Amino acid sequence: MGILEVKNVRKRFGGLQALSNVNLSVTENSVHAIIGPNGAGKSTLLNCFVGKLIPDSGSVMFDGQSVLGRAPHEINQMGISRVFQTPEIFGDLSVMENMMIPCFAKRDGAFEFNAVSAISSQKDIIEQAEQVLEDMNMVNKRHMHASALSRGDKRRLEIGMCLSQEPRLLLLDEPTAGMARADTNNTIDLLKEIRDKRNITIAIIEHDMHVVFSLAERITVLAQGAPLVEDTPENIKGHPKVREAYLGETV
Amino acid sequence: MFGLNQKDGQLILIIAILVFLAPFLLNPFPVESELAQFNAGYPDLMQRFIIFGIFAIGFNILFGLTGYLSFGHAAFLGVGSYSAVWMFKLLSMNIIPAVILAVLVSGVFALVIGYISLRRSGIYFSILTLAFAQMSFALAYSVLTPITGGETGLQLALDDPRILGQQITEQGNIPVPSLFGLEMRDSMDVVIGPWLFTFNVGYYVCAIIMMISFYIAVRIFRSPFGMMLRAIKSNQQRVNYTGLYSRPYMLAAFVVSGMYAGLAGGLMAAMDPLAGAERMFWTASGEVVLMTILGGAGTLIGPVLGAGMIKYMENIISKINETILHEWFRWMPDGIEDLVVTLIYPFIGKGWHLTLGIIFMVVVIFLPGGLVEGGQRIMRLFRRRSKSRNTTNSSDTFDSAS
Amino acid sequence: MDAIILQIMNGLDKGSAYALIALGLTLIFGTLGVVNFAHGALFMIGAFCAVTISRILALSHQIIDESKTDFLGNPLKVDVPYVYEWFGSNVGDAIIDWAVPISIVFTIPVMIFLGVIMERGLIKYFYKRPHADQILVTFGLAIVLQEIIKYFFGANPIPTPAPSAFVGSFDFGALVGFDTNQIIYPYWRLVYFLFSAIVIAAVFAFLQFTTFGMVVRAGMADRETVGLLGINIDRKFTIMFGLAAAVAGLAGVMYTPINSPNYHMGMDFLVLSFVVVVVGGMGSLPGAVLAGFLLGVLQSFASMAVIIDLIPGINQVIIYLVAIIILLTRPRGLMGQKGVMED
Numbered sequence: 003m004g005i006l007e008v009k010n011v012r013k014r015f016g017g018l019q020a021l022s023n024v025n026l027s028v029t030e031n032s033v034h035a036i037i038g039p040n041g042a043g044k045s046t047l048l049n050c051f052v053g054k055l056i057p058d059s060g061s062v063m064f065d066g067q068s069v070l071g072r073a074p075h076e077i078n079q080m081g082i083s084r085v086f087q088t089p090e091i092f093g094d095l096s097v098m099e100n101m102m103i104p105c106f107a108k109r110d111g112a113f114e115f116n117a118v119s120a121i122s123s124q125k126d127i128i129e130q131a132e133q134v135l136e137d138m139n140m141v142n143k144r145h146m147h148a149s150a151l152s153r154g155d156k157r158r159l160e161i162g163m164c165l166s167q168e169p170r171l172l173l174l175d176e177p178t179a180g181m182a183r184a185d186t187n188n189t190i191d192l193l194k195e196i197r198d199k200r201n202i203t204i205a206i207i208e209h210d211m212h213v214v215f216s217l218a219e220r221i222t223v224l225a226q227g228a229p230l231v232e233d234t235p236e237n238i239k240g241h242p243k244v245r246e247a248y249l250g251e252t253v
Numbered sequence: 254m255f256g257l258n259q260k261d262g263q264l265i266l267i268i269a270i271l272v273f274l275a276p277f278l279l280n281p282f283p284v285e286s287e288l289a290q291f292n293a294g295y296p297d298l299m300q301r302f303i304i305f306g307i308f309a310i311g312f313n314i315l316f317g318l319t320g321y322l323s324f325g326h327a328a329f330l331g332v333g334s335y336s337a338v339w340m341f342k343l344l345s346m347n348i349i350p351a352v353i354l355a356v357l358v359s360g361v362f363a364l365v366i367g368y369i370s371l372r373r374s375g376i377y378f379s380i381l382t383l384a385f386a387q388m389s390f391a392l393a394y395s396v397l398t399p400i401t402g403g404e405t406g407l408q409l410a411l412d413d414p415r416i417l418g419q420q421i422t423e424q425g426n427i428p429v430p431s432l433f434g435l436e437m438r439d440s441m442d443v444v445i446g447p448w449l450f451t452f453n454v455g456y457y458v459c460a461i462i463m464m465i466s467f468y469i470a471v472r473i474f475r476s477p478f479g480m481m482l483r484a485i486k487s488n489q490q491r492v493n494y495t496g497l498y499s500r501p502y503m504l505a506a507f508v509v510s511g512m513y514a515g516l517a518g519g520l521m522a523a524m525d526p527l528a529g530a531e532r533m534f535w536t537a538s539g540e541v542v543l544m545t546i547l548g549g550a551g552t553l554i555g556p557v558l559g560a561g562m563i564k565y566m567e568n569i570i571s572k573i574n575e576t577i578l579h580e581w582f583r584w585m586p587d588g589i590e591d592l593v594v595t596l597i598y599p600f601i602g603k604g605w606h607l608t609l610g611i612i613f614m615v616v617v618i619f620l621p622g623g624l625v626e627g628g629q630r631i632m633r634l635f636r637r638r639s640k641s642r643n644t645t646n647s648s649d650t651f652d653s654a655s
Numbered sequence: 656m657d658a659i660i661l662q663i664m665n666g667l668d669k670g671s672a673y674a675l676i677a678l679g680l681t682l683i684f685g686t687l688g689v690v691n692f693a694h695g696a697l698f699m700i701g702a703f704c705a706v707t708i709s710r711i712l713a714l715s716h717q718i719i720d721e722s723k724t725d726f727l728g729n730p731l732k733v734d735v736p737y738v739y740e741w742f743g744s745n746v747g748d749a750i751i752d753w754a755v756p757i758s759i760v761f762t763i764p765v766m767i768f769l770g771v772i773m774e775r776g777l778i779k780y781f782y783k784r785p786h787a788d789q790i791l792v793t794f795g796l797a798i799v800l801q802e803i804i805k806y807f808f809g810a811n812p813i814p815t816p817a818p819s820a821f822v823g824s825f826d827f828g829a830l831v832g833f834d835t836n837q838i839i840y841p842y843w844r845l846v847y848f849l850f851s852a853i854v855i856a857a858v859f860a861f862l863q864f865t866t867f868g869m870v871v872r873a874g875m876a877d878r879e880t881v882g883l884l885g886i887n888i889d890r891k892f893t894i895m896f897g898l899a900a901a902v903a904g905l906a907g908v909m910y911t912p913i914n915s916p917n918y919h920m921g922m923d924f925l926v927l928s929f930v931v932v933v934v935g936g937m938g939s940l941p942g943a944v945l946a947g948f949l950l951g952v953l954q955s956f957a958s959m960a961v962i963i964d965l966i967p968g969i970n971q972v973i974i975y976l977v978a979i980i981i982l983l984t985r986p987r988g989l990m991g992q993k994g995v996m997e998d
Contacts, residue, residue: 052494078496090494094487095480103484104495106477112498115505117478120256124477167496322787373982376690376786380933381982384975387926391975396968535926539794546791599806607806610798617792618780 003066005030005171005203006051011060013046020046021057022227028171028220033197033204035214038224044207045087047224048175051205052084053077064171075112083164084173088180089156091163093149097140100148100159101131104167130166138162138192154185161192165200172196174206178213190216215239261471264553268467272460275299276450283447287580291569296440296453297524298568302561303459304520309544309556310463310470311513315506316542317551318479320486321371324379324538325386328366329359329511331393331533333518335400338407338528345418346428348437348458348523352516359515360508367507371500374489386538393530406529430523432458437524455524462520466513471553473509482506514541543609547616549623558624566605573601657828657837662955664827668844668913670951671851672698675906676928677935677943678858679899685875685938686895689778690786692793695925696800697766697900701907702916703804704762706813709754712738753818755911762904770900774893797922805918812915817843821912843912850909854902855944861898862940871895875938930978936991946989950974 004027013021021043028034038044049055050062053074062069069077078084092100105127110116122128135141138158143151148159157177164172177193178186190213196202197217208214214221214235221238223230231241238244257265271278280294293299312326333355340351370381393401401407409427413420419428430437437455444450473479485492485499492499522528531537540563548559578594578601585593600608620627676698683691715736723731739747750757777796781789816822821842828838862868874888907916914920931950935942956962957973969976981988 073498074493075496075498078494084494086494090488090491092484092487092491095483099480099484103480103492103497106481107496110477112496113501115478115501117473117476117505117509119477120258120472120475121477121480122258122475123256127477163495316787320785320787322790369979369983373986376790376937377933377982377986379787379790380929381979383926384930384978388972388975391971392968395971536922542791542794604802604806606798607802610795610802614792614795614799617788617795618777621788 004028005065006205007061007063008047008051009061009063011047011050011057011062013043013050013055013057020227021050024060024224024227024229026222026229026232028203028205030170030203031201032219033193033206033217035206035208035218035221036224037208037211037214037221038230041226042224043227044224045175046227048084048173048205048207051077051173052082078107078167078169079112081170082173083167083169083171085157085160085164085175085177087175089153089160091148091151091156091160093147095148096144097146097148097151097159098131098135098144100163101134101144101166102127104163105130105134108167134162134166137165152185153181154188157181157185157189158192161189161196165196165202169202171203171205174204174208176207176209178208178210186210186213189213193217257471257475261475261553265464265468265471268554268557269464272303272464273457275302275460276452276456280448280450284449285447290572290577293565293569294451296438296451296456298564299453299456300459300520300524301564301568303456303463304517304524305541305544305560305564306557307459307463307466307520308514308517308541309548309560310466311510311517312541313510313545313550313552313556314470314473314482314513315510316545317556318474318482318486319503319506321374321503321507322379322542323370323382323507323510324535324542325366325382325384325389326510326514326541327535327537328386328389328533329363329514330518330521330537331389331528331530332362333359333515334522334528334532335393335407335518336515337519337522338409338526339400341409341415341430341522341526342413343416345415346430346526347418348430348432348519351430351523352462352519355515355519355522356512357515359518360512362515363508363511364504367504367511371503371507383535383538386533387535390530390533390535393533401528401530403530406527408527430526459520459524462516466516467553467557474553478502478505543613545623547613547623549625552623552625555623555625562624563609566609570601570608571603571605575602657833658959660828660833661838661840662959663952664838664840664844665958666952666955667848667948668951669954670948671848672906672910672924672947673928673931673951674944674947675851675854676903676924677931677947678855678940679903680928680932681935681938681940681943682858682895682899682902684932685940686871686892687774687778687782689781690789690793691778692790692925693773693797693800694793694899694903695921695923695928696797697769697903697921698907698910698924699801699804699916699918699921700769701762701766701904702815702911702920703808703907704765704904705755705758705908705911706808706815706916708758708761709751709815712736712754712757713751752820755815755817755908758908759905762908763901766901766904767897769904770897771893773900774896778896779889779893797925801918801921808918810918812917814915815911817846817912821846847909847913851906854905858898858902859940867891867894927974930974934978934981934988936988939988939990942988942990950977953977 006026006028008024008026011021011024012019024043024047036044036047046055050057051069053069053072053076056070064077064080064082067080069080069082092103102121106114109127132141135144138161140155140158140162143155148156151159161177174193178189181189193204194217197204206214206217218235220232221235222232223238223244231238231244233241276294276299278294279299280292282288282292308330312323316322336358337351337355340354344350366382366385370378370385373381394403411421411427422428435454437458438453440451440453442449442451481492481497481502485502489499518532521532544559544563545556546559547562548557549555575594575598578597579590582590582593598604616623622629676694679697680691680694683689683694713736715734717732718735719730720733721730723733725731736747736751738750741747742750773796777792781792824839824841826835826838827840829835862872870888870891874892927950931946932943934950935944935946953973954970958970963970
């Protein structure tokens, strides 16, 4: 029984069958990659996990509980954090504030009317946020406006924000899309470190095979809205169907 | 001091000093001088500075922090006024229950309107709030006449019950609003040489209430709640995916800001015990938007500055007429004098709205941060000149929004 | 039955004005993505174009009429409009009488010019700024425009009559077979309705059948893609802005005989027109027209004595009430497209 169990999920947009009968099981404390050509339904599937989309039929269970019909914030409070394709951070706030907000969400829940105490008096939150900044190697940037960060730092910040919530499942949507090689390698190292040091399950959607093969323990190949194969990276590399459908000439 | 950091404490202290010395500061010109018409230190106008300041402070909690532009905040002001006047009619002329009821009733109103309006965001939110306010205005004007007094407005009458207070004064008049016997309209005139200063009870009552409101606003800005609101403004999607439910945050901000408007409305009635539907008209909502933007939305002091500036212009610039202009420019050669007067004339007197519109446009285009940003730019310019270079950005993060 | 027809017809003229203003608002919003709070001011300026033209046409000078004398026996001075001298008194009279329709010819270029200046001089710089900023700057512009008009024309409404041929009413009910005197309808309102219908049809035809319109419609659907095709979409949008201004101006010109223009009429109509746009669906042209007429007619029904007795005050709030209900139940409005201002 995996931490995330996806059963018979279908989703149709008008005339387009985006997902047709997807089954997937993500084992706890593993890194599971979902790959597939453009339009295979990877992002649609991910959106079904976090409450942005509701599938037409099927079930998505997280740790034995259904996530379907729940709002994004409820799903997050269950322990799923998401990193977006383009970093979604609070651009108008400082890096430190960016890091504190998820800490508040973790401590106080989805809503807490705390207009009485000053932020500076929240010692535990500040400590926690500083700790994550240190882990992310961003302490020297704590006063910067988040919008002024480089692309790689924005990604780092976003991952840090997700980690500060100590999620059980971390979803990454093409975390290295549009990044320079050096930034990509930094991100891979960061994710490896997370994989090795924390008890977090990671599900990652990725285009870049280099990223996938250096991180994933299991890979699901999605094609035309349905899983083609699911196997270990070694077997996927050699799988004829995958070569044909997706990897083709690149490997 | 009071759970504030040093910078905020200083800011509040400075404002408190300015507000309490305002009767002096706003009357810099001797009574007999030509410039006396620029004196703003008379009770009626000073009360208005303060009351609209409160209104704008509250509006800023919603717009400045969350970026949600409400075009219907005047409805809460009107509701506050009506509630206060009803308190004067039924209970007593003491302003405390009147103001408290004004705040509570407008809070309930804001809860209902906010609950519905906040289901949508962006321009739809603006239109929904506008629709609600216009609806309230139309109803107050017509069907609700028994409660609102309709076109004539809600006024006090001799036969109002006032069960806890005096129904009629010994002279047979309607009593005036008071704070435990201290009448709001009471003033003390102090003559120092050619100067005249008026110290009005109502003004100081309002001033104290404004300082409390301002203090609360500062606390909200510096609280985790305030930070969440800024986060919503910055990236609502990320807020939701961070496990925070943005709607109750927004609703809380909306209600708090509606209560500020109700407080302002209640004080308005406390200074002058009548209430009319025109206080709810959408132009009145537009006015508080202007004040907040002009001063600087999202800053602490901006809305107060904006409110002061607009009310000053409304009262002082609108009083300047052609004769006064001619007097000012008498030293110029005749032809040029006429030309100058003709050029300036459209912008003063009845044309002050034109000046207001132009200033407002200039601010939105060139100074989105309002007067506060303008001030900061000038300061920076001076600093850059005085010190050759000092690059460290030393402002601490969670109080950078001053 | 006749009462219902009467109410529908009564709602048509207001509905026409709403529809025309909302059409322009939607055009601007759909093409440029700008929320234009100054659009009501354009409507008002159109109305004052009619006032100005009427005044210009009626310009006169004094001449001494030898044939008449005043009570002192001196020759009488009479005001003679220039148009009398140029075209003779019959044609001259007709020209002055028809001042409002004649203004249309002058208003179109004036409004297009004004619209283009507005877009190039101000709106252009706000495409990338948040909607709140757009609302605020156009709100400021609206104040400035209406104050300028107030400076030149004063604060009081200026009566501007329709041509005498269209003054008065006719018995519409008798025409279509009801009892006489049941449906009395003023001529000019019918003219206004027909005029709006023509303008609306012209705008739609223009967008439907010309290459220009095709590009604009494509631009409304997906601005970036059209830009990538190498079509100079900005220039086209500028012209679109001019067109929207002209539509608002025309609505204003022809509205003058129904309501004497005053400087704040634009703001009064703007608030309602925005509600109309939102009800119709942001960015949907047919939606704007449909919602305009629908709300105009609804408002007229709500003003019936029977209905007011039933629900007091409903005539005051009906439009807002409908808007609130629609926004909450159909977030995209009646005919809004997916993806346009979803939130």
